[in-house]
Amino acid sequence: MVRKMGFYAVLAYVLYGLFFYWYLFQLPEPKLPFEYQGTKADPTTFLNGRELMLTEEYSKIRNLLFFLSTPFEWLFYFLILLFGFSKAFKRWAESSTKYKFLHTAIYLFWLSLFAYIATFPLSYISYSLSKTYHISTQSFPAWMKDELIDFWINFGTWLIIVPVLYWLMKKSKKRWWLYGWLLSVPFTLFMMFLQPVVIDPLYNDFYPLKDKQLETKILAMAEKSHIPAKHVFEVDMAEKTNALNAYVTGIGSNARIVLWDTTLNKLNDNQILFIMAHEMCHYVEKHIYWGIGGYLLLSLLGLYLTYRLMNWTVKRYGKEFKIPDVRDIRSLPLFFIIISMLIFVSSPFTNFASRYQETRADQYAIQMTKNPKAAISSFQELTRSGLSQVNPPQLVKIFRYTHPSMLDRISKLEEYEIKQRNNE
Numbered sequence: 001m002v003r004k005m006g007f008y009a010v011l012a013y014v015l016y017g018l019f020f021y022w023y024l025f026q027l028p029e030p031k032l033p034f035e036y037q038g039t040k041a042d043p044t045t046f047l048n049g050r051e052l053m054l055t056e057e058y059s060k061i062r063n064l065l066f067f068l069s070t071p072f073e074w075l076f077y078f079l080i081l082l083f084g085f086s087k088a089f090k091r092w093a094e095s096s097t098k099y100k101f102l103h104t105a106i107y108l109f110w111l112s113l114f115a116y117i118a119t120f121p122l123s124y125i126s127y128s129l130s131k132t133y134h135i136s137t138q139s140f141p142a143w144m145k146d147e148l149i150d151f152w153i154n155f156g157t158w159l160i161i162v163p164v165l166y167w168l169m170k171k172s173k174k175r176w177w178l179y180g181w182l183l184s185v186p187f188t189l190f191m192m193f194l195q196p197v198v199i200d201p202l203y204n205d206f207y208p209l210k211d212k213q214l215e216t217k218i219l220a221m222a223e224k225s226h227i228p229a230k231h232v233f234e235v236d237m238a239e240k241t242n243a244l245n246a247y248v249t250g251i252g253s254n255a256r257i258v259l260w261d262t263t264l265n266k267l268n269d270n271q272i273l274f275i276m277a278h279e280m281c282h283y284v285e286k287h288i289y290w291g292i293g294g295y296l297l298l299s300l301l302g303l304y305l306t307y308r309l310m311n312w313t314v315k316r317y318g319k320e321f322k323i324p325d326v327r328d329i330r331s332l333p334l335f336f337i338i339i340s341m342l343i344f345v346s347s348p349f350t351n352f353a354s355r356y357q358e359t360r361a362d363q364y365a366i367q368m369t370k371n372p373k374a375a376i377s378s379f380q381e382l383t384r385s386g387l388s389q390v391n392p393p394q395l396v397k398i399f400r401y402t403h404p405s406m407l408d409r410i411s412k413l414e415e416y417e418i419k420q421r422n423n424e
Helices: 002-026 051-081 086-095 100-132 140-172 178-202 212-224 263-264 269-284 288-320 329-369 374-387 394-400 406-423
Strands: 206-208 234-235 246-249 256-260
Touching: 002 406, 051 086, 051 100, 051 206, 051 288, 051 329, 051 394, 086 100, 086 263, 086 329, 140 178, 140 246, 140 329, 178 206, 178 246, 212 269, 234 263, 234 329, 246 269, 256 263, 256 269, 263 269, 263 374, 269 329, 269 374, 288 329, 329 374, 329 394, 329 406, 374 406
Parallel strands: 234 256
Antiparallel strands: 206 234, 246 256
16 A cells, blocks of 8 residues: 555656646747737847747746656655654654653754755756856855755754644644644744844845945935835845845844845946835835735644644544654654645745735836836846746746746836827
8 A cells, every 4th residue: 555655646746747847848838929029028129049048948947847846845755654754753863862852853853854865956956057057156065055054944943843833732632723823923023033134144245235326326215215224235146146136025123125236236227226116115015014914824724724634634544654643743744745735736826916016016116216218128137137938838927926927027117118208
């Protein structure tokens, strides 16, 4: 039975991978709608032939890696349960020390280490791909450093969550999911508050914008938007990537507007001002807080569904998975599978909400700057530097895109430009 379940799980993953390979590489590429051909949203008007070819190649491989990576984690945890590795990790933990309070930490370390080793090849392929296509400029040692930081931050985070979660399971078999969610609210807010000042600096150096003339212009825009900003932060990314980015992070007094130095190096002041106005909209319309609220609501539903699905699975397949009880730490891989699946299934809805907020931010930025030429050219440069598809396949847009496609963004800006010209 165990071998049969393992065989079917691997077969399902292979068939899933073949489907997405066929979808991304064999199906005819989505053609640019006729009404956009020759417009400023048409990639042939601002990318040369080589850039067009590289964009398609890079995007297809990157999209395939995305669709393969998350289900690969499901398969890994499934096989960990099926072939008794979870049971072995618990036995190793118990034999390592007589102190019971360390057993969960040791179990979690072994599970995290095996998961890291199993997923490392896909992570390395993604890194190597970005190096090959000159997106990444990061050396392998620097990349490994970031990977190890990721590992220890994730391990540390779960080391806080998992013992509390399983303690709640033992105290309240039917309500642990609710109590766990209630505790997650302050924890989530605390982590969001720490992100800009504790976690992000582990990866990069942040400092106030060096170009004081540009900072003055940005802060003048912030004042118009009633944003109490004293600094715009610049982050050193040129040693890692050629891509461009800017974002808003953190909450409360730790909220920051951040510009990558690659953005400063490749865009002119008017283009940067449009991007900054876009980021200011997220602050003005409180998109960060809406995002946190949406996340907390989804996490409440997710934990309840996890509670129900874990109980059903252990009742139905507990013997095959070597899980005698949901409250046993051996059920942790099952918890990870269900949480990951729920996140994947909900991603079309969260991405849709994010795309709506990004559309609002584009509208806000163009109304503030009234410079569609700079806005359009900034998006064209973002496309070029990141080798991004202007018109991605539908499933890619649904599951991957937290921002509208460049086709949508540039075409709307061009419509604004035409209206502006007609009103002059």
